[in-house]
Amino acid sequence: MNEVADEAGWDVQPGDEIAPLVEAVGRLLRLCREAAGMRVADFADVMRYGEDMIRKMERGQRIPRPEFLDKADGVLRAGGHLKAFMEDMKKARYPKKVRELADLEERAVELLMYGNHNIHGLLQTEEHTRALLATWRPAYSPDELERMVAARMARKRIFERSPAPELGFVQEEVTLRRPIGGTMVLRRQLEHLLEVARLPFVELQVMPTSRANHPGTGGRIQVLKFSDGTGAGRTDGGFGGRPVSDPRQLRIMELRYGIIRAQALTPEESLAFIEQALGEL
Missing domain, CATH: 3.30.870 (Endonuclease; Chain A)
Incomplete structure (x- = not known):
């Protein structure tokens, strides 16, 4: 049903200046999912992640892997808007x-x-x-x-x-x-x-x-x-x-x-x- 949690990304560290960017990507992810008419459970099933993990990413508490954004962009037909943040998230996941x-x-x-x-x-x-x-x-x-x-x-x-x-x-x-x-x-x-x-x-x-x-x-x-x-x-x-x-x-x-x-x-x-x-x- 879902992959190991660590495969989805990493938690945002408290006070990290990268947090606003991760939160913005999370809001975009949620908007794209809603625009595609998908519930969290449906999206999680397609992406093979747990619902809690999807919610954490949408709230900006979890840094999504670039590979996740690439796949999500296609699943949600986001037109490249999610993929545009792949490089930013690649850097954001590092301490x-x-x-x-x-x-x-x-x-x-x-x-x-x-x-x-x-x-x-x-x-x-x-x-x-x-x-x-x-x-x-x-x-x-x-x-x-x-x-x-x-x-x-x-x-x-x-x-x-x-x-x-x-x-x-x-x-x-x-x-x-x-x-x-x-x-x-x-x-x-x-x-x-x-x-x-x-x-x-x-x-x-x-x-x-x-x-x-x-x-x-x-x-x-x-x-x-x-x-x-x-x-x-x-x-x-x-x-x-x-x-x-x-x-x-x-x-x-x-x-x-x-x-x-x-x-x-x-x-x-x-x-x-x-x-x-x-x-x-």
Whole structure:
């Protein structure tokens, strides 16, 4: 009769600025259903969802999946009005912080990233991301976990941009050794890193554990530069871990990153290092 509830979408988070848009889509969904002369029960039956789920979407309490809107548009003969919101709902289903980060990454013309504990999210495979997030505590619910995985995978559209941004990654050796999710997950993750590292706009470097002293010991660093000359950044080791945009603070992060990059293996040496690590599995 109806599909698993999580397949319909995700609940709107309290206070999220996306709520008015989701409510507007819900009102449109209800108007289209009523114009088609369908009761909630009839519509739910055709869509293979529970009546409660349909009502929640119409009230703007549940974010409909883009696929749901696509099918509903045809069922209700909405003339493309529901389908017009598919892209908006695709973004709305992600947590607020992820949307904000994705917006910054989409604007950036250059990204500089240093990871000392985990492989950077833009470099992760889907199965690695799922296994990694499953280790966090308190544990995510199945719904929350899939929402976070989908959000992280959506950010990888940055690799498809044209013109492509310049992407620089420095990963600590330990992030390439820890078998999160098991050996086969790590193997596929390393194979993916080799593919990404060969892209012409990507520089991927490895920081060997044998490097005793470098300024990355303070934690992660991420710097984003925009076409208008401005930028944004964040580091665990300074400014209270808060995002910053002040040019002087960004310069400090760039200085740290520059030293880290200079002390890491070259991109060519890093490729060979990853290939060797892959061969040892």
